[in-house]
Amino acid sequence: MDIKAINIKKYERIVFFTGAGMSAESGVPTYRGEGGIWHEYKWQEYACQDAWEKNPEKVFDFHDLRREEALKCFPHKGHEIITDVQNSHPDVSIVTQNIDGMHQRAGTENVIELHGSIWRVRCENEDWIKEDLAEGPFANRTCDCGAWLRPDIIWFSDMLNQAVLQKADEAISNCDLFISIGTSGVVWPAAGYPHLAKSSGALCIEVNPKPSEQSNMYDFVYRGKAGDALPKLFIL
């Protein structure tokens, strides 16, 4: 359905919740749709601890490619609008499943990255996490201590970072406007977020060209692309 522009002054706490569809218009492939990454690559071979332990080079190659692809892409109008909303309102949280850093490149701050980032690595031996912003493949695959570095990404079957999860839960359970953009809603705990927002009494809006697993939870559904919907929803 077509919806009117939102008056952000009417809401005290706003949450944008984004998935791969948010980056799709920038040219970053989604995971499950047409041309989705998991159609081309078996996640069992590239995106889980088992794969990593069997063949870290292969997993690094896959993530190097993700970094190179992301660098060829640029934030679109929808990303810019989220930044503008954040700059125009005192309480806006962005919770994303995306690991590509596109929100930050559009100037959005304090992005809660549920699934980590391809722009960070961690050494599990020395217990640190650092940014690796090399403009291309990861600068290093091993730590000075000799251990493999690991892309700081939540892979299939990994536990989510509890501090990150808590931040996301807090933001969503206290918001009064929840806008979900470009997620299929099949991966937990993210799949539970529309329910959490709804039970907190938030107005819930979905932006997605196709129905998602959670579409029936939303008060309004915008069947269209992020880059079309956001300029219509937020006229600042």
Ligand code: OAD
């Ligand atoms: P999916 O690939 O599962 O879903 C992408 C969604 O975006 C689909 O529902 C599309 O219809 C929608 N979409 C496509 N183009 C769009 C556009 N221009 N505007 C708005 N929506 C659009 O991606 P996610 O739901 O983000 O995890 O997937 C969740 C997680 O599963 C990912 O973070 C990833 C994956 O496995 C990890 O890698 C850990």
